[in-house]
Amino acid sequence: MIALVRHGRVPAYALALALLALVFGWHISVGAKAIPLGTVAEALLTYDNTTFDHVVIRDLRLPRAAIAVMVGAALAVAGALMQGVTRNPLADPGLLGLLAGASFAVVILHGFLGIGGPGVIPLFAALGALAGAVIVWGIAISAPGGATPLTLVLAGAAVTAFLGALISMAHLIDEDSFENLRVWLTGTLAGRRTETALWALPWTLAGLAVAFGAARQVTVLAMGEEAATGLGVDVHKLQAAILFAVVALTASAVAVAGPLAFVGLVIPHVVRFFVGHDYRAVVPWSALAGAIYMLVADIAARLVLAPVEISTGLVTAILGAPVFVWLVRARL
């Protein structure tokens, strides 16, 4: 904290937190029935369980806003860590197959085979994310030229399409149990997900804790493995820790909200544009910006075609795709 004050960053962090609070309140006020911001503040500060709006806010809208914060922060930090450690500007849980692996595992193990309750969903998602990452890495590294940003993204696209096809096949076989999952697979914050979110929260917190703890070393690792070793970073230990953090963060986000595309790609790039390349700044700012971005995306999902609500995942894909195209043009 002292270091932050000395670097003059505290006012900026305070401003961002204020913005987060504002967007958070706005998110809660938006819905089938618009609730004034004043009532939102009342419900949060002086809750009255006889007031209908207060009950709606507490039971439905507050959890959804909290989930948006959690998921946005998790995906953005996961993307930032992946980009830092792999020195690949296109690293992202979606592009490199982690989202597809996680959703596939959840759909097949939980949805199709009906194994376990909400508590194991994050675990399935984590196993799937890890498997997805390993498969994509394996394909890319055996390509001529090795694991370049390009081969990784191509392998990620292939794995994502393949797993998507398998999910569609499972869907054809068993339409009933898939009705619930269909919306989830497009990435959404709608529906009652509080229980799943509570199970996923420890995963998010563990991932964020590792990310914040390792941020300084990620900056050093971005200089290359040899230089980082020379500077005293235990490269393999750090890579293992970061892999754990990325998988835990991705899994918690997927378990709650399904695969939300491009969040992990877009946010860290925007953040680095403002705060530079020191991951001690990139990680916390990605968490903040990711949370704000996800709140805004979810507000948009409910406003653009109101009263119809579209999937939040469609919004993040529509906003993220142009950034992806720009990155490919500018950085590959």
Place this chain on the structure above:
Amino acid sequence: MSEACRDGIQVINEKAYGEIAAPRLAVRGVSIGYGGPPVVRGLDLEVPDGALTAIVGPNGCGKSTLLKAMARVLPVTRGEVLLEGRPVHRRPTREVATRMALLPQGPVAPEGLRVRELVAQGRFPHQTLLRQWSREDASAVAAAMKAADVAVFADRPVASLSGGQRQRCWIAMVLAQNTPILLLDEPTTFLDLRIQVEIMGLLTRISREEGRTLVVVLHELNVAAAFADRMVMMKDGAIHAEGPPSEVFTERNLAEVFSLAARVLTDPESGRPVCVPLLPGVPSLRAAAE
């Protein structure tokens, strides 16, 4: 040799070094490989303290491999590298980084990173979660940027600089690490002769004035001969010759190691050996005179 026996010898060595002052860096019977047959085989090297040691040898002879093993970037398959009498591969890596710095061959800075930020990374091993950035760090960074003459572009992205400027930034980073030992892999490659001489002058100065130990892999033979206190000539993963440049830098060694037909002269100004390759196709004036 059995594990226990080797450990026993090591303990004795450590004791002895405690009394006789251990050389800061020594390589003992080291073999290094990349999975296949070893690239460096049973190599011994005693690095003199407070001096500049130059490693030269043809492409692919294992110079970088040796330097990386000394810097614990590569594991050794046999033998050990001793830093202050203790095996470097088994010491905490952060602790080693406060004693020994490494400039790898052809490093690449992350895009957008500014010179000041790059140099500041050199302070990493001196920082902890609790003690993040101190006055000492700031002055070490400032001094390193001044010494490597990069202070003028402190705020520019590293990627926007020329090759020579960029190389000086990396040297500044290694200097900021403020270690008694520095390992540098081809710090002067791709630089014009004036910058090469400048950088070697800087390295000589920090070994002379600050008593630091430097091991530098060099390709430019004359530059190596001109600046090194000690020269190590490698061939096929082993040391072919080792000693002061006046003894190692001979026509015979150049022929044996580099298959280079050259005449070695002595620079009357510095007394250092200089090699002049024989030029096939260019008529020899001496032969004509005779």
